[in-house]
Amino acid sequence: MGAKRRALQLAQAGVPVYPLAPGSKTPPKGHHGYREATTDTDTILRWSDDWGLGIDLFTAGIVVLDLDRPGTTTDGKAVHGGKDGVKALKIYLEQHQRQLPHPMYAEQTPHGGLHLFFKLDQPLERPTRKTNALPGVDILGDFVIASPSEVDGSPYLVMQDQTQPVSIHDTATAPQWIVGLLTAPQTAFNPAKTNSLMKGQKTYTGRLFDKIAQGADEGERNNWLASVTGSILNAGTDPANAYYLIGWINERFISPPLDDREVNAVFKSVCKYH
Known part of the structure; x- marks a missing residue:
């Protein structure tokens, strides 16, 4: 089944979809x-x-467990840093005496990983993802690449038990422990303890990343985003790429995010001086 036909099926069932460039994880030129x-x-x-094809998980009310599997690409390069998310999840389930709910819709990723899809009882407050919620396990509540997209020459594949086919619409509801792993503050790592290991002068790019990570709350959002936009453009970023980046930064680091009209106004204003 082609991506367009699959996209139509999902859209008609109320699942919002968006396009990706051929063989890529990024949008086609001019798309966001x-x-x-x-x-x-x-x-x-x-x-x-x-x-x-990509899916807007946040609007669809879906969460995905993204499980890495160790392996190599066709040219011998290691993928996923050798992490085994399937094993880590199995250990977590055994230690906490928990089980994955069924029936479950799942896809295999191009490098042999797994995407496990679950519906949400309650919508998330904002698009969210947790990287390394468990070793080699990301939890996605914002967006995901879906079958039949291809990356590195290999497709995302729908995994089905032939005795009981499951559609994305009929997949089980996520148990609270999955939602908890996604929304809990990250506490396993203390970045402050790494300061003594860092050497050398902080670069312009390093200061820019620090500024982005600090984020902004209501009352300072427009000025903060204008400052970040100016810094990104000053770094020599192509304006089209800068526009895409600030849209992503707005969603992730501003609380609550500005609407598209305000983001566009900020970008146009800053571009006048660059």
């Missing part, structure tokens, strides 16, 4: 990823036939 996800059939019919 999950921020433009849609269920509009006419919009999807205008997609190129060779585009890939």
Whole structure:
């Protein structure tokens, strides 16, 4: 099944989708990823036939367990840093006497990992993901690449038990422990303890990353985003890429995020001086 046909199926069931460039995890030129996800059939019919497919998990009310598996690419390079998320999840379930709910919709990723999909009882407050919630396990509540997209020449594949096919719409509801792992503050790592290991003068890029990580709350959002936008452009970033980046930064580091109209106004204003 082609990505466009799959996208139409999902959209007609109320799952917002967005296009990806062929063989890529990034949007086609002129598109903005999950921020433009849609269920509009006419919009999807205008997609190129060779585009890939992403799902807006946040709007769909879906969460994904992203399990890495150690392996190598066709040219011998290690993938996933040797982490085994399948093993880590199995150990976690045994230690806490928990089980994954069924029936479960799942996909295999191009490098042999797994995406396990679950519905949410309650929507998340904002698009969220937790990297390394367990070793080799990311929890996605914002967006995900979906079958039949291809990356590095290999597709995302729907995994089905032939005796009981499960659609994404019929997958089980996420238990509270999965939601808890996604939304709990990250406490396992203390970045402050690494300061003594860092050497050398902080670079312009390092200061920019620090500024982004600090984020902004209501009352300072516009000025903060304008400052970050200026810094990104000053670093020599292509304006089209800068625009895509500040959209992502707005979603992740501003609470609550600015609406698209305000983001566009900030970007246009800063561009006048660059």
